[in-house]
Amino acid sequence: MKNLWDKDEKKMYRQYFKEYKREGYTNEEAKMYAKQDCKDSIGGEIDFAESLYKTTLENNSWHE
Numbered sequence: 001m002k003n004l005w006d007k008d009e010k011k012m013y014r015q016y017f018k019e020y021k022r023e024g025y026t027n028e029e030a031k032m033y034a035k036q037d038c039k040d041s042i043g044g045e046i047d048f049a050e051s052l053y054k055t056t057l058e059n060n061s062w063h064e
Contacts, residue, residue, distance in 0.1 A: 013038045 016034035025033065 009038050009042050012041060 013034050016037045017030050020030035020033050021027070
């Protein structure tokens with residue numbers, strides 16, 4: 001099973017790649033920058049989701 005964000009990451013990568021190509025970067029440069037931008041963006045989203053999950057567990061009154 002793939003992670004929930006895999007599809008979003010692929011879509012985002014294609015968008016970044018096309019943007020870099022329009023700006024005049026070579027295929028190799030566009031791939032490199034698009035990959036880095038995706039990694040940074042998705043990484044932030046994953047960190048946020050994990051933080052939200054942990055906070056929710058900590059604030060839950062399951063432990064009586």
